[in-house]
Amino acid sequence: MTATVPDVEILLVDDDPDDVTLAMRALARQNLANRVHVVGDGAEALAYLRDSARPRLVLLDLKLPKVTGLEVLEQIRNDQRLKTLPVVILTSSREEPDVARAYALGANSYIVKPVDFDQFLRAVSEVGMYWLLINQSPVK
Amino acid sequence: MAVEAALTRTSSLTSPRARRQGLSIRAKLPIGVVLLLALACGALTAIAYLRVRAFVIGAASERIAQAATRVSELLAGSARQRVTQIEQGMKTPFVIGYVRQPDPAVDATMRELLRKAAGTGNVAELGLFDAHGRRLVATSETLPLAPDAATRAAIDANHAASIFSEMQKPADAERPFYTMTLGIVDGDALVGYFVERRLTGGANETVTVISNLIGAQAHLTFGNARGDLWTSFTVPAAPNGTSFLKTAVIANDGGVDLLTRTAPIAGTPWATGIGFPLAPVVAPIRAFLRDALVTTMIVITIGALAGWIGSRRLTRPLAHVTDAAEAIAEDRPAPPLPSTRRDEIGRLSTSFNRMAERVTESRQALQQLVDDLEQRVQARTAALESANRELEAFSYSVSHDLRAPLRAVTGFATILVEDYASHLPPDGRECVEVIARRAKHMGQLIDDLLAFSRLGRTALTRERVDLTAIARGVIDDVTRADPSRAIAWDLQPLPPAMGAPAMLQQVFVNLMQNAVKFSRTRGDARITIGHQDTPRGPAYFVRDNGVGFDMQYADRLFGVFQRLHGQNEFEGTGVGLAIVHRIITRHGGDIWADAALDRGATFFFTLPDSPGAAA
Numbered sequence: 001m002t003a004t005v006p007d008v009e010i011l012l013v014d015d016d017p018d019d020v021t022l023a024m025r026a027l028a029r030q031n032l033a034n035r036v037h038v039v040g041d042g043a044e045a046l047a048y049l050r051d052s053a054r055p056r057l058v059l060l061d062l063k064l065p066k067v068t069g070l071e072v073l074e075q076i077r078n079d080q081r082l083k084t085l086p087v088v089i090l091t092s093s094r095e096e097p098d099v100a101r102a103y104a105l106g107a108n109s110y111i112v113k114p115v116d117f118d119q120f121l122r123a124v125s126e127v128g129m130y131w132l133l134i135n136q137s138p139v140k
Numbered sequence: 141m142a143v144e145a146a147l148t149r150t151s152s153l154t155s156p157r158a159r160r161q162g163l164s165i166r167a168k169l170p171i172g173v174v175l176l177l178a179l180a181c182g183a184l185t186a187i188a189y190l191r192v193r194a195f196v197i198g199a200a201s202e203r204i205a206q207a208a209t210r211v212s213e214l215l216a217g218s219a220r221q222r223v224t225q226i227e228q229g230m231k232t233p234f235v236i237g238y239v240r241q242p243d244p245a246v247d248a249t250m251r252e253l254l255r256k257a258a259g260t261g262n263v264a265e266l267g268l269f270d271a272h273g274r275r276l277v278a279t280s281e282t283l284p285l286a287p288d289a290a291t292r293a294a295i296d297a298n299h300a301a302s303i304f305s306e307m308q309k310p311a312d313a314e315r316p317f318y319t320m321t322l323g324i325v326d327g328d329a330l331v332g333y334f335v336e337r338r339l340t341g342g343a344n345e346t347v348t349v350i351s352n353l354i355g356a357q358a359h360l361t362f363g364n365a366r367g368d369l370w371t372s373f374t375v376p377a378a379p380n381g382t383s384f385l386k387t388a389v390i391a392n393d394g395g396v397d398l399l400t401r402t403a404p405i406a407g408t409p410w411a412t413g414i415g416f417p418l419a420p421v422v423a424p425i426r427a428f429l430r431d432a433l434v435t436t437m438i439v440i441t442i443g444a445l446a447g448w449i450g451s452r453r454l455t456r457p458l459a460h461v462t463d464a465a466e467a468i469a470e471d472r473p474a475p476p477l478p479s480t481r482r483d484e485i486g487r488l489s490t491s492f493n494r495m496a497e498r499v500t501e502s503r504q505a506l507q508q509l510v511d512d513l514e515q516r517v518q519a520r521t522a523a524l525e526s527a528n529r530e531l532e533a534f535s536y537s538v539s540h541d542l543r544a545p546l547r548a549v550t551g552f553a554t555i556l557v558e559d560y561a562s563h564l565p566p567d568g569r570e571c572v573e574v575i576a577r578r579a580k581h582m583g584q585l586i587d588d589l590l591a592f593s594r595l596g597r598t599a600l601t602r603e604r605v606d607l608t609a610i611a612r613g614v615i616d617d618v619t620r621a622d623p624s625r626a627i628a629w630d631l632q633p634l635p636p637a638m639g640a641p642a643m644l645q646q647v648f649v650n651l652m653q654n655a656v657k658f659s660r661t662r663g664d665a666r667i668t669i670g671h672q673d674t675p676r677g678p679a680y681f682v683r684d685n686g687v688g689f690d691m692q693y694a695d696r697l698f699g700v701f702q703r704l705h706g707q708n709e710f711e712g713t714g715v716g717l718a719i720v721h722r723i724i725t726r727h728g729g730d731i732w733a734d735a736a737l738d739r740g741a742t743f744f745f746t747l748p749d750s751p752g753a754a755a
Contacts, residue, residue: 018548092540115583117554
């Protein structure tokens with residue numbers, strides 16, 4: 001396994017630009033930042049997934065304008081082409097119903113964004129590294 | 141709802157149908173009337189029957205006695221007639237001469253004379269006897285027999301006497317017979333006797349006369365007055381020994397009850413008896429009795445009918461009251477009772493109607509109240525649900541929207557320090573670090589507050605919980621989290637409790653983490669987990685020998701964000717004990733603390749539904 005893989009691609013769905021900045025900083029530490037595509041709402045995320053090449057990981061916030069994260073997840077899982085796509089929920093909500101709904105809809109992981117920046121960095125970079133470098137994704 | 145259920149239950153409990161039914165007034169009154177009438181009519185009938193019977197029998201008996209007397213007179217006359225007949229035929233000089241001086245030459249003539257006197261039919265045998273009783277001549281060789289001594293003595297005493305003997309019936313004789321003896325007198329001297337022996341019965345004209353006299357139904361008998369032998373005119377032989385010629389008023393003759401009377405026949409030792417069948421005599425009395433019984437039955441029937449109608453009139457209003465009362469009890473509309481009567485029942489109806497009105501009003505008022513309450517409960521429930529939804533939305537927003545800016549604050553503060561450290565003087569760096577630290581603390585506060593708020597909204601499902609195992613697990617976790625701390629744990633066995641396992645775990649986590657935190661200044665930190673028995677069940681406790689607190693602030697212990705120690709002494713948000721308090725309270729238990737400044741603290745709590753609890 002090499003540190004950089006050319007076709008690495010992460011779709012980061014988050015409407016908070018500050019969170020995006022922080023997440024990108026975390027991913028940069030794993031040299032993953034150059035393969036990230038960022039969208040600000042659920043509709044954009046679905047449009048991107050429909051039209052573009054399939055990413056290897058989706059980092060999905062739940063509270064999104066227009067189409068919520070759970071709806072995005074549901075549509076991904078209902079799409080024959082996308083249903084095996086790894087989706088990691090990355091959200092501020094630690095509410096039990098959100099966690100339960102996300103897993104019920106087929107989320108691969110559920111990460112609560114820590115308030116503490118060090119913890120946040122660690123969480124995001126570990127998620128990125130795990131899903132892109134350690135975990136064997138299904139063949140495209 | 142609940143009030144309605146209670147009303148229904150009450151009515152079913154007091155349902156009159158459940159009670160045992162006695163004899164109703166409606167039945168009692170006619171039965172009483174019938175019994176009274178039956179008693180009165182029965183007594184009257186019995187008295188009247190006995191009186192009338194005695195009278196009728198007495199009158200009939202008197203008439204029979206009169207008839208018997210008439211018959212006796214008739215027979216006495218007949219006997220006298222025979223005496224006269226014989227005297228005229230026998231007291232002739234020819235006969236007297238023959239008796240004084242019997243002459244065999246005239247024996248045949250004399251016998252012929254006697255045979256003539258005896259008449260036809262062989263019912264009589266006649267004979268002449270001398271003064272010594274020797275037979276001179278007779279119609280037969282053997283009969284009649286010579287007069288006995290008593291007869292002769294009687295005639296000696298009174299030469300004119302005619303002596304009739306009692307009737308006799310030797311076993312070989314077909315009929316009873318009697319003898320009549322007359323003295324044959326010449327001047328003053330008794331020279332001989334005339335004896336006639338005669339079989340009874342046979343005189344048809346006599347029977348006809350007597351039958352005409354006493355009626356065909358009558359049984360006529362005559363015989364010896366002392367009753368040893370008697371016969372009838374129609375029956376040739378005497379009935380078998382019994383005699384109603386004695387004094388019996390009612391005798392039984394061959395299965396027929398007879399009313400009998402007797403009368404002596406003058407100049408003879410005989411008597412006449414007449415028996416009259418009782419049945420025709422008492423037939424009118426029987427008829428009277430039957431009529432009286434029929435009348436009684438009619439009177440009783442009319443009485444029963446009247447009693448029934450009367451009791452109906454009396455009890456119908458009561459039945460109306462009962463029906464209405466049952467209707468009220470069963471929550472059905474009760475029609476008002478007619479209150480036109482002016483007697484006690486009318487007053488009862490009026491009072492009852494007033495009561496029914498009041499009950500209906502009360503019930504309506506109660507129903508109104510129930511409806512109001514229900515509406516209010518529904519409104520409150522809706523409001524509560526709405527508030528809950530709002531609270532949930534609020535929590536969600538807090539959870540999401542308050543934490544995001546905090547994350548940005550800490551994140552960018554850190555980036556500032558990392559990327560621009562060379563541009564920042566030491567004071568500036570310190571400022572940025574404070575910003576990051578405080579924002580992080582605020583994040584913790586938000587997390588704790590959300591956890592506390594979630595507690596109130598999660599449902600409480602109780603199950604049996606092994607508190608000892610929970611406490612042991614918490615000890616392990618705490619030890620792992622900070623292996624550097626040397627703590628002497630003393631975990632005593634805890635009775636199991638009923639509760640929500642996750643919540644009770646949270647109680648032990650919070651209390652034990654507090655104990656660990658506040659005893660960290662002690663070199664010999666000691667934490668005890670155990671229980672004490674109290675009247676309300678076991679009181680579980682967590683005790684430490686840490687810094688403790690002043691009991692005068694104990695009332696602030698369980699409030700949210702209430703802290704008894706500075707942030708610089710012991711970190712914390714002031715939510716942990718509030719969470720513990722809320723969990724125990726939701727379980728219905730109590731929580732309290734016992735502490736002293738610098739001398740440790742003990743937190744007690746009870747769980748009333750624990751299996752060991754007295755309740």
